[in-house]
Amino acid sequence: MLDHIQAVIVDLDGTMVDTLGDFVVALNHTLxxxxxxxxxxGxxxxxxGKGSEHLVRTVLDHQLALPEVAGSDALALSWPREQIHALALERYQHHYLFINGQHSDVYPGVVEGLQGLLATGLPMACLTNKPLAFAQALLEIKGLDGYFSQVFGGDSFERKKPDPLPLLKTCEALGTLPAQTLMVGDSQNDAMAARAAGCPVALVTYGYNHGDPIAEAPHDWLLDSLAELLD
Structure with a gap:
């Protein structure tokens, strides 16, 4: 798999760390x-997978549409929708700051896979749609920060995955060509960004993919564990 590969880019949420518990707790405090x-x-x-703004907006709009919310004293019902979106995002980021990493776990095989990649001497970057400050803190909390020479978040560039720009910029930072830079992720966002950027892509089978089968996303390899990267 690593033949002709000169660098590796790895996604964070759903690929290295199961952060669903963090999201649920922070969102429920916000709600x-x-x-x-x-x-x-569910x-x-x-x-x-598409950044904090998308997550908060999607969840908020879903909850506001619930039948039991109509006619309630919910603060969000009396405010313009864009204003309540902004307030919800502010409250979510406030809560997430204190929750980050407390209800999440590193997936099996991640440390083994990263250690193996490190031993090959290939430079590695973490590229996520999570805000950079949260990503850096999570990597440190979980003891994964020492594997990456570069870390980029959803606010590091003008656009987020599935746009190819973050991958192209990360390849520039690594000093490698996209065709020789492997993207490792868990969703169609990673797959579509990699294909558009010209990067080979490996997708894990255990992450988050908007409820769709991961095998249907564009990929070169499917992995049950990051440890399989060395096979």
């Missing part, structure tokens, strides 16, 4: 602030 009912894990799992 409670707005006097809205809590969200179920909706959160289908909504993650």
């Amino acid at each position: 409670d602030d707005l006097r809205l009912p809590p969200v179920d894990r 909706l959160v799992e289908r909504s993650v």
Whole structure:
């Protein structure tokens, strides 16, 4: 798999760390602030991967449309939608700052895979749609920060995955050509960005992909574990 590969870019949420618990807790604190009912894990799992703004907006709009919310004292019902979106994002980021990493776990095989990649001498970057400050903190909390020479978040560039720009900019930072830079991710966002950038892509089978089968996303390899990168 690593033949002709000169660098590796790895996604974070759903690829290295199962952060669904963090998302659910932070979102439910946010919804409670707005006097809205809590969200179920299924909706959160289908909504993650496109950045905090998309996640908060999707969950908020879903909860506002619930029949039991109509006629309630929910704060969000009396405000313009864009204003309540902005407030919800602010409250979510406030809560996430304190929750980050507390309800999440590193997936099996991740440390083994990263250690193996490090031993090859290939430079590695972490590229995620999570805000950079949260990504850096999570990597440090989980002991994964030492594997990456570069870390980029959803606010590091003008656009997020599935746009190819973040991958192209990350390849520039690594000093490698896209065709020789492997993207490792868990969703169609990673797959579409990699294809558009000209990077080969390996997708893990256990992450978040908006409820769709990961095998249907464009890929060169499917992995049950990051440890398989060395096979």
